[in-house]
Amino acid sequence: MDALAFFAEIHKEATKASPTSTHKAIMQLAKYFRLRRNYTMNVDGLHRDTGLTTWRHSIGHDSETLHNRRQSGEDFSGANGMVVEMHGNIREVVCEECGHVSIVDAAVLKKFSASKVCFSDLCAIISVSMLIQCSMQVVHCSKCEAKGKDGVLRFRMLLYDDSQQDLVVDDFIELGQLDDDLSGADAILWMGISFEQSASTELFKEVSRSLKECGSQGNLTSIR
Numbered sequence: 001m002d003a004l005a006f007f008a009e010i011h012k013e014a015t016k017a018s019p020t021s022t023h024k025a026i027m028q029l030a031k032y033f034r035l036r037r038n039y040t041m042n043v044d045g046l047h048r049d050t051g052l053t054t055w056r057h058s059i060g061h062d063s064e065t066l067h068n069r070r071q072s073g074e075d076f077s078g079a080n081g082m083v084v085e086m087h088g089n090i091r092e093v094v095c096e097e098c099g100h101v102s103i104v105d106a107a108v109l110k111k112f113s114a115s116k117v118c119f120s121d122l123c124a125i126i127s128v129s130m131l132i133q134c135s136m137q138v139v140h141c142s143k144c145e146a147k148g149k150d151g152v153l154r155f156r157m158l159l160y161d162d163s164q165q166d167l168v169v170d171d172f173i174e175l176g177q178l179d180d181d182l183s184g185a186d187a188i189l190w191m192g193i194s195f196e197q198s199a200s201t202e203l204f205k206e207v208s209r210s211l212k213e214c215g216s217q218g219n220l221t222s223i224r
């Protein structure tokens, strides 16, 4: 199966699913103003179904500009969404050209679902993430088309060794927000994480480092 068609299947499963009791518990914490932020590595977007708002950040290609913005002391605390989607959200697509993010609609999903594996010599030797870029199976960005440009859509979901990571997430700004949140946290709850996967252990190390730096007394609590 083509990668995009496979992701389209994941999208269908995610949008058919219902929030768990854990999602609902997080929502309750927010409702009673006990939640500072929810950082999730899930891409299913189920938190949105509970009514939790999504933390937004600017998305761009130019990491140097973003770095300069952070260095200049720009305040990122204006983003008041409750959930930081650290690995993106499969319910959204992003344009590789202009970075515009939009919800996956039925027409786009249908095109992705109809994607077929490309057997060109190029695609046969490159990775799954590069398969997305094959010109034989692209879905074009309407914003770019209106300007005569040739933008291509992809799911806003982080892949392993993703060459377009900047389109999906922004580490500089996210980690800045994480530092701010941790500096005032009374406790950090780790939910549904086995710590058997590298991204989760890296996040744990990042949180530990940040807590140490800000001198926070936050307790690290894991709930399975």
Ligand SMILES: [Zn+2]
Binding pocket: 095, 096, 097, 098, 099, 100, 141, 142, 143, 144, 145, 151, 152
């Ligand atoms: Zn575009």
